[in-house]
Amino acid sequence: MTVTDTQAPSSHRLTTSKAMVDAIAYEMERDQGVVYLGEDVGPYGGIFGSTGGLLERFGPERVIDTPISESAFIGLGIGAAVEGMRPIVELMFADFMGVCLDQIYNHMAKIHFESGGNVRVPMVLTTAVGGGYSDGAQHSQCLWGTFAHLPGMKVVVPSNPYDAKGLMTSAIRDDNPVVYMFHKGVMGLPWMVKNPRATADVPDDAYEVPIGKAAVVREGSDVTVVTVSLSVHHALDVAEKLADDGISVELLDLRSLVPLDRRAILDSVTKTGRLVVVDEDYLSYGLSGEVAATITDTDPALLQAPVRRVAVPDVPIPYAHALEYAVLPRHDRIEAAIRSVVDA
Amino acid sequence: MEQSVRVELYRTMVLSRAFEDAILREYHADKGPGFDIGKGAVPGEMHLSSGQEPAAAGVCAHLTTDDAVTATHRPHHFAIAHGMDLRKMAAEIFGRETGFGRGRGGHMHLFDPDTHFSCSGIIAEGYPPALGQAFAFRRQGTDRVAVAVTGEGAANQGAFHESLNLAALWQLPVVFVVEDNDWGISVPRSASTAIPSNAERGAAYGMPGERVEDNAVEAVYAAAGRAVERARSGGGPSLIEVHTVRLLGHFEGDAQGYRPELEDVPGRDPIPTYERTLRADGALDDDAVEGIATEATERVEDAISFAKKSAVPDPSTALAYVFA
Ligand SMILES: Cc1ncc(C[n+]2csc(CCOP(=O)(O)OP(=O)(O)O)c2C)c(N)n1
Numbered sequence: 001m002t003v004t005d006t007q008a009p010s011s012h013r014l015t016t017s018k019a020m021v022d023a024i025a026y027e028m029e030r031d032q033g034v035v036y037l038g039e040d041v042g043p044y045g046g047i048f049g050s051t052g053g054l055l056e057r058f059g060p061e062r063v064i065d066t067p068i069s070e071s072a073f074i075g076l077g078i079g080a081a082v083e084g085m086r087p088i089v090e091l092m093f094a095d096f097m098g099v100c101l102d103q104i105y106n107h108m109a110k111i112h113f114e115s116g117g118n119v120r121v122p123m124v125l126t127t128a129v130g131g132g133y134s135d136g137a138q139h140s141q142c143l144w145g146t147f148a149h150l151p152g153m154k155v156v157v158p159s160n161p162y163d164a165k166g167l168m169t170s171a172i173r174d175d176n177p178v179v180y181m182f183h184k185g186v187m188g189l190p191w192m193v194k195n196p197r198a199t200a201d202v203p204d205d206a207y208e209v210p211i212g213k214a215a216v217v218r219e220g221s222d223v224t225v226v227t228v229s230l231s232v233h234h235a236l237d238v239a240e241k242l243a244d245d246g247i248s249v250e251l252l253d254l255r256s257l258v259p260l261d262r263r264a265i266l267d268s269v270t271k272t273g274r275l276v277v278v279d280e281d282y283l284s285y286g287l288s289g290e291v292a293a294t295i296t297d298t299d300p301a302l303l304q305a306p307v308r309r310v311a312v313p314d315v316p317i318p319y320a321h322a323l324e325y326a327v328l329p330r331h332d333r334i335e336a337a338i339r340s341v342v343d344a
Numbered sequence: 345m346e347q348s349v350r351v352e353l354y355r356t357m358v359l360s361r362a363f364e365d366a367i368l369r370e371y372h373a374d375k376g377p378g379f380d381i382g383k384g385a386v387p388g389e390m391h392l393s394s395g396q397e398p399a400a401a402g403v404c405a406h407l408t409t410d411d412a413v414t415a416t417h418r419p420h421h422f423a424i425a426h427g428m429d430l431r432k433m434a435a436e437i438f439g440r441e442t443g444f445g446r447g448r449g450g451h452m453h454l455f456d457p458d459t460h461f462s463c464s465g466i467i468a469e470g471y472p473p474a475l476g477q478a479f480a481f482r483r484q485g486t487d488r489v490a491v492a493v494t495g496e497g498a499a500n501q502g503a504f505h506e507s508l509n510l511a512a513l514w515q516l517p518v519v520f521v522v523e524d525n526d527w528g529i530s531v532p533r534s535a536s537t538a539i540p541s542n543a544e545r546g547a548a549y550g551m552p553g554e555r556v557e558d559n560a561v562e563a564v565y566a567a568a569g570r571a572v573e574r575a576r577s578g579g580g581p582s583l584i585e586v587h588t589v590r591l592l593g594h595f596e597g598d599a600q601g602y603r604p605e606l607e608d609v610p611g612r613d614p615i616p617t618y619e620r621t622l623r624a625d626g627a628l629d630d631d632a633v634e635g636i637a638t639e640a641t642e643r644v645e646d647a648i649s650f651a652k653k654s655a656v657p658d659p660s661t662a663l664a665y666v667f668a
Contacts, residue, residue, distance in 0.1 A: 043602040044530035067500040067536040068467050068528055096466060099501065133382030134439065135389055136450040138465040191379050191597055315663050319450030320439030321387055326659035 011201045015188025017049035019161035019202045023168035024051070024088065026206045028058050031086055034172060035062045037073050038090030038126075047092055048128045048187050070100035074125065078108050081123040086172055091127040094143045094181060108177045109152030123178075124171045125153075130183035130230055130280060132328060133192060137316035140324070142229070145279075145286030147179045148257040154178040154211055155257040159186055159232040161200045163255055166209025174211065183280075185230040195233050212259035216268070220250035223342055224268040226291050227278035228254045231329055235278055238334045247342055257287060262294045266302070269295055273304035274341045278329050283311035305344035308337040345562060347627040353405060353561050354622055355636050357397035357615050360421045362640035363430065364392045366648050367420070367437060371596055379597055385438055385652070388450055393421040395559075395591035398614050399523050400425035402556075402564025403491060403584070406572040412460035412477040412490040414470035416523075417452045419463035422493060428456050430647035440654035447657040448665060460490075468494050468501035471520070475507055478516040478575075489517040489575040496585070497528020499542045508549040508583065517575035519568065520546075520583045524555075525590040530602040546583035553583040559614040589614070 014022060028034045036051055042065040045052035055063040066073040070091060077089035091097060097104060104125065111121050131140025148155045154176055158164040164182065171178035188198035217232060218239055225235045232253045239249035250268050254261060269275050275295060277288040288309035295302055310329040318324050367386065374384035381388065393400070396418070404413065404425035415422040423433055428444075436443025437451045444454050452465035460477065464470040474492035481488035494504060499522050511518045522542045526533050539545070546553025552571070556563045564586050571582035589612045593600050600606055622628040 039528070040530045042530070047529070065531045065535055067531070068497045069500045069502070071502055099466065099469065099503065134387035134450065136453055136465065137448070138452065139389065191381050193380055193382055313663060315666050316448075318448045318657075318662060319388065319445070319453070320447035320657050321382075322659045323439075323447060323657050323662045326662035 009203050009205065011203045013199055014161050014202045015049070015199050016158065016161045016164045016182065017052065017187040017189065019165040020050055020168050020182065021052055021054060022202065023165045023172070023206070025054060025057060027086075027169065027172040028054070028062060033085040034088065035064065035080075035085065036088045036090070037064045037066055037077060039066060039068055039092050041065060041090055046090065048182065048184055049189060050090060050126060050182070070096060071103050074100050075103040075107065077123050077125075078103060078111070078121055081121045081177075082111065082119055086122050088124040088126060088172065091125060093139050094127040094129045095138050095141050097127075097143065097146070104153070105150040109150060112176070113152055120175045121177045122175045124180050125177065126180045126182065128184050129181045130185055131317045131324060132185055132230070134319055134321055134324060136319040140317035142181070142183075142281040144181050144228075144257055145281045147181070148287070149285070152177070153258065155181065156211055156255065157181045157183070157228045157257060158255065159183075159229050159253050160197055161188070161202045163209050163215070165202050166207050167211065167255065169206055170208040170211050173208070178211065181229075183229040186233070195230070197233055209255065211256050212261055213255065214261035214264035215253045215255055216250065216264070217253045218249065218251040220248035220272065222248045222272055223274040223276060223338055224250045224252060224265070224272045225276045225278060225334070225338065226252045226254060226265055226268075228257070228287070229280065231278040231280055234329070234331050235334055238331055238338065242335065242338060247338065249338060260290065260294070265291055265294050266298055269302050273302065275303065275307045276334070276337045276341055277307065277309050277311075278334055279309070279311040280329055281311060282314050283309060284314050286311065305341045308341050310334055310337045345565075349405065349565070350562070350622055350627050351632070353401045353565060354618055354628065356401040356404070356425050357561065357618065358636050359640040359643065360397045360400065360424045361394060361615055362637070362644045363424055363647070364394050364420055366644045368392060368596070370648065381597060387439070390451060390596040391418040391594065392592050392596065393418045395589040395613060396523055396525060397421050398559050398561035398564050399493075399521060399586040399588055402561045402586075403519070403521055403568040405565055406568050407489070407491065409459040410486075410488050412474065412481075412488070414474040414490070414492045415461070415463040416467075416470065416493055416495060416498065417463070417465045418495070419452065419454055423454055423461055423463075426459055426461055428454070428459050428461055430643055431650040432456070434647040434651035435654050438651040438654070439656070440651055441657045442650070442654040446665070467498040468503040470494070471503050471507035474518055475511055475516055478511070478518045479514070482517060487517075487576040489519060489572055491519045491521060493521045493523065495528060496522055496524035496526075496533050496542055497531065497536055499545070500536055508545065508551065508581070511581040512550040515578070515580035517578070518581040519571040519575055520581060522583070522585040524585055524587050527590055527594065527603070529594045541585060543583060543585045551581045551583055553585070555585040555587065557587050559586070559588045559612070561614065561618055
């Protein structure tokens with residue numbers, strides 16, 4: 001931090017998407033090797049506002065609209081990173097990873113390993129995740145568990161403007177490939193239902209939020225809720241409501257899946273003895289199982305009740321509103337899970 | 345060209361437009377205050393095909409419902425031209441239990457086994473399955489064909505190129521259609537594609553390629569006639585690019601700030617243009633035009649009201665249909 005004690009740090013109210021852009025702009029000023037590539041990132045400013053104003057500021061040499069050829073331009077990002085640039089490449093929706101997954105997990109994520117540590121791939125892959133607005137099964141997935149399952153890339157998932165900026169700064173400066181997954185529901189977009197916490201005060205200066213450190217969003221003593229991204233807000237709403245019933249919820253925002261802050265999870269469950277994991281990704285073989293295993297692998301005796309997992313129950317995200325809301329981890333399901341472990 | 349065929353092409357385009365005008369109205373009816381994409385009777389992204397009717401009408405005029413059509417994220421005009429049930433289509437778009445996908449799919453994911461219609465929200469990824477349909481048709485000893493559609497933006501995907509090669513290599517009965525509406529969301533074709541016409545790409549894979557200019561429905565009809573005939577008779581695949589126009593935004597809610605020629609766009613509407621031609625040639629008069637318009641409106645309003653009256657899926661069935 002460049003802020004001194006005597007001077008009040010200046011800040012602005014920003015949406016999550018603007019906070020992200022703030023970090024990118026700062027790093028682009030600082031390092032000519034930072035470029036942003038992707039579909040509709042130029043005049044459009046990113047479908048989810050991830051690049052608003054960057055083209056005007058940095059020009060088409062550095063903020064580059066690509067053809068719809070994800071394998072080619074993500075691979076291009078890899079090559080440029082290998083040669084010392086720090087590209088940020090946007091995959092418009094995480095759901096589209098299928099068309100370019102080879103570049104991501106066999107190249108971006110493995111080159112450092114295969115080269116015996118001799119070659120670095122310092123790039124950021126940004127991508128939008130999440131549902132809740134009836135965009136159907138091919139545009140609403142989170143899929144962070146898939147990226148996190150495949151070794152060699154860091155995976156960060158901010159939930160609010162402050163973290164979005166700090167994690168973006170860290171991601172760009174990181175010498176590893178970092179997948180930066182932003183939920184549409186936390187971006188503060190004008191055309192989507194607005195989460196009140198999607199706009200917040202964000203310091204004007206550059207700062208880093210360390211990748212791999214969870215945040216304790218709310219302290220509590222009865223039960224630990226571990227989650228990420230939009231679910232942090234749903235869980236916080238529920239925690240506030242349950243406080244009136246005398247249930248004290250400790251809420252952890254993991255902020256990154258890789259590395260995973262296992263220490264923070266263990267510390268919290270040591271305190272509360274109960275764990276609920278909330279995940280907007282699919283239930284099986286994913287984040288929720290990993291977090292639960294963190295406890296059972298270390299000391300199952302920490303738990304006074306079985307772990308409850310609230311996730312998408314292994315079904316593609318349905319289009320119709322009533323069906324979609326039945327499978328997403330929203331307030332009612334989170335509340336029921338918390339009550340059931342507290343009552344157990 | 346026979347007058348009756350010309351009138352049919354017109355009728356198909358008018359029906360498609362009537363359907364989309366109704367969807368446009370219903371989509372925006374309940375999105376406010378402001379514009380919340382997740383709200384209303386028709387939530388989610390909505391990609392309308394207004395302006396692109398000639399490609400669908402001209403191609404599908406040569407097909408029966410035994411032939412397969414794979415459309416894109418902008419599928420309605422092809423669905424309608426291919427003869428899909430309007431009620432089930434509207435119901436799916438409204439997310440109702442009576443829809444093609446029982447409300448699970450939505451407007452980008454319409455699947456109809458009766459007409460062998462499908463579409464995909466992932467760019468160009470409908471091409472490979474179309475090869476498989478063609479493969480099956482051939483193996484089954486039929487002369488049925490598969491039509492696969494993309495936009496000019498999607499023609500830069502790997503799946504597009506892999507599919508053209510495989511179809512030509514195995515001489516599969518496929519007609520590849522590219523709708524060039526000049527824009528891939530906000531990216532103009534000049535910034536996405538190194539050559540002026542995707543039709544040229546056919547040559548690279550060993551198949552005929554033809555580009556139709558000016559959104560001319562009769563030229564599409566003629567080109568598609570050659571391509572479908574070639575595929576049916578074992579001659580292998582063809583590629584047709586139609587230069588068309590996207591009258592609306594990429595999706596509803598798109599302010600199109602990136603689009604400089606926006607003011608000229610309404611004037612490029614192919615339906616009034618074709619109507620003038622047909623009137624001048626005596627193929628249509630006031631009565632015929634009005635009759636076609638009334639019939640389209642009635643069918644569409646029937647479909648919309650069917651959708652609105654249909655049941656919303658029961659949340660307790662949210663886990664159904666993952667496996668057969
Ligand atoms: C693999 C993949 N990449 C990106 C997208 C996002 N996307 C949806 S439509 C579209 C533009 C498509 O342009 P074009 O193929 O020309 O079709 P048009 O929308 O103009 O009909 C993009 C980039 C997607 N759906 N799938």
